[in-house]
Amino acid sequence: MSDVPGVVITGISGRMGQMLAHTVAGSGKARLVGAVERAGHSWVGQDLGVAMGGAATGVIVTDDPLEAFAKAQAVIDFTAPAATLEFAKLAAQARAVHVIGTTGFEPEQIAALEPASRHSVQIRAGNMSLGVNLLTKLVQTVAQALDADWDIEVVEAHHNRKVDAPSGTALMLGKAAAEGRGIALEGHSESGRQGITGARAEGAIGFSSIRGGDIVGEHDVIFATAGERLVLRHIATDRAIFARGALKAALWGLDQKPGQYDMIDVLGL
Numbered sequence: 367m368s369d370v371p372g373v374v375i376t377g378i379s380g381r382m383g384q385m386l387a388h389t390v391a392g393s394g395k396a397r398l399v400g401a402v403e404r405a406g407h408s409w410v411g412q413d414l415g416v417a418m419g420g421a422a423t424g425v426i427v428t429d430d431p432l433e434a435f436a437k438a439q440a441v442i443d444f445t446a447p448a449a450t451l452e453f454a455k456l457a458a459q460a461r462a463v464h465v466i467g468t469t470g471f472e473p474e475q476i477a478a479l480e481p482a483s484r485h486s487v488q489i490r491a492g493n494m495s496l497g498v499n500l501l502t503k504l505v506q507t508v509a510q511a512l513d514a515d516w517d518i519e520v521v522e523a524h525h526n527r528k529v530d531a532p533s534g535t536a537l538m539l540g541k542a543a544a545e546g547r548g549i550a551l552e553g554h555s556e557s558g559r560q561g562i563t564g565a566r567a568e569g570a571i572g573f574s575s576i577r578g579g580d581i582v583g584e585h586d587v588i589f590a591t592a593g594e595r596l597v598l599r600h601i602a603t604d605r606a607i608f609a610r611g612a613l614k615a616a617l618w619g620l621d622q623k624p625g626q627y628d629m630i631d632v633l634g635l
């Protein structure tokens with residue numbers, strides 16, 4: 367019996383699911399005890415290693431999340447909003463740490479995650495990388511220092527399979543800018559401009575999304591005023607940065623009380 371914590375990965379066949387499987391296996395800090403995919407997926411019932419094109423691992427991909435979660439200390443979940451809402455309840459039942467990387471939630475879905483966090487540690491962030499979480503701090507500081515005549519625009523670019531916009535990261539950065547400026551992002555954001563939009567509202571935080579090819583994730587926060595412009599940029603070139611952050615969060619969560627946390631808490635920023 368190994369003394370490192372057992373982790374379950376949901377959405378195992380996905381881009382992040384597979385990256386997480388490699389990250390956990392190579393970490394020496396946790397062991398993979400379960401791998402979950404949606405019912406009907408061709409990987410369900412197969413050995414994970416074989417499904418990923420390698421040697422057998424002894425972990426059989428399942429579509430029964432509760433059975434998998436019951437064997438684990440932590441669940442790492444990069445799937446889709448509806449699935450994550452279900453997994454939150456099951457992680458709470460299993461008293462497992464729930465690391466949520468999923469993005470694209472509606473505000474009411476975010477609110478619906480809270481009851482589960484009374485029984486489990488829930489760590490959610492639209493971006494689990496160290497660089498982006500540091501960037502949110504910089505954005506907040508810069509926004510605080512500048513008056514509302516500095517327009518703030520967040521421009522993000524991702525691969526052509528991404529289904530949500532603006533990205534979770536862009537929303538994190540926009541929220542940090544709003545906090546720095548002392549306003550709520552809700553009611554002060556502009557996105558999807560097209561046609562005769564009228565002039566930009568002073569004090570608004572704008573969002574633009576680019577989708578193409580295999581872009582892992584790029585974010586610019588532009589502060590623009592008459593005569594000058596300041597641009598803060600993060601470029602992700604490898605999904606491993608998100609997986610490493612998620613594993614760090616899972617391990618950190620083992621020592622926390624039930625509740626809702628983010629990567630700023632995990633990283634102590």
Ligand SMILES: NC(=O)c1ccc[n+]([C@@H]2O[C@H](COP(=O)([O-])OP(=O)(O)OC[C@H]3O[C@@H](n4cnc5c(N)ncnc54)[C@H](O)[C@@H]3O)[C@@H](O)[C@H]2O)c1
Binds near residue numbers: 382404407493495530
């Ligand atoms: N927070 C971060 O750092 C970060 C980083 C990368 C991606 N993401 C987010 O993670 C999510 C997944 O991204 P991806 O690129 O891996 O997507 P993907 O489409 O490659 O993978 C998602 C996987 O989830 C599976 N899934 C969906 N519903 C399920 C269910 N009910 N049960 C089990 N599995 C289910 C799908 O079958 C798929 O394999 C997205 O929301 C993305 O924005 C977040």
Ligand SMILES: O=C(O)C1=N[C@H](C(=O)O)CCC1
Binds near residue numbers: 469492524532534536
């Ligand atoms: O590939 C994705 O999808 C990503 N999603 C997160 C987001 O929405 O910001 C993080 C970057 C990659």
